[in-house]
Amino acid sequence: MNPKLMIDAPELFHIRASYTDDTIRVYQAYSDLIGKSALAANRFVSPPFKMDRMTWIKPSFLWMMYRAGWGLKDSGQNVILAIDIKREGFEWALAHACLSRADDGMPHETWQRLKDSAPVRIQWDPERDLLLRPQASRSIQIGLSKDAVARYVNDWIVGISDITPLAQQIHGLIEANDLPGAKALLPLERVYQPQTSIGMALAATA
Template identity: 65%
Template sequence: MNPAVTPHQQIRATHDAETVRVYQAFSDEIADAALARGTFVSPPFKMERMTWIKPSFLWMMYRAGWGLKDEGQRRILAIDITREGFDWALTNSCPSHPGEAMGKEDWAKVKDASPVRIQWDPERDLFLQPMGYRTIQIGLGKDAVRRYVSQWIRRISEVTPLAHEIHNLVRQGRLLEAKEKLPVERPLS
């Protein structure tokens, strides 16, 4: 995408009419249990903690260091969730930080009433450097996590080998080949 024509904030994801793909990185224990059951299993997954989902593959690579950052993020999962669930999360969200237009007290009230947090961070390129536009991260609180795990997830697949393959191509300077391997992410309308 050309940053000159890409909106400053835009949700881009691999999606179809019924599902939206998001990414998360986990330890072996959590990833193995999720892949075996087709959803997250508690334990080892912690239902009471906020969990962050990311529609951007490259932002997930930045966050997890291509799955090489640490043991807790070594396995990268692609989670296809219902479009209805994704839309519910956006509708029931608030910013993760108070903006300039909202005071901290007002934001605290909105935050307490919202089961989901939204954060916009710089999108990343193949070198994991920030780009001139932002991508969304969605933090699911307790009620939203319950919905995510029990209602929204349609499919979980592992993309760690793909992450390592793309990373190796980037390290070898084979950028065109690396780019061709990236998941196709289109604006969500």
């Protein structure tokens, strides 16, 4: 999918996440309607959740905080959810992924075939620090569409929790210039090594 993506600096493209032997945590932010219905059912409920739309999951806590503005950015992202999913589901997503846009020099026809056949998109964006400043390392976002959404909603999710209060607590400490206190509350994230073959979007070599 992108044999050149990680060659120059592969250490910058590690997946970092909170995980156990069986699950990995991803984050999403939604409106009150979607977020609260998901929390009540411990799964996404359709409606209001739309099964026919691509949904993006993010293993990086700080990238989620950047995207949602600590839950204060807008009413569509004011409920921040931590979703623990089966690692086998996460691995399936990686194995069935393509990049969200074509690599430099890739023929459009090649990219179109990849996009049409892959139900998952991979995007690498600058990781963020505690002050949400961009970093040299990259944070992975995973977009689920087609049957990947159904798998996510119906099979992969183990638990959903509301971390909006934690986000607001950390943000309050940052606003009070207590950066050590804020840092101490951050979730522990480690480099995640996929256990199965992965899609071309993560290929390190040609």
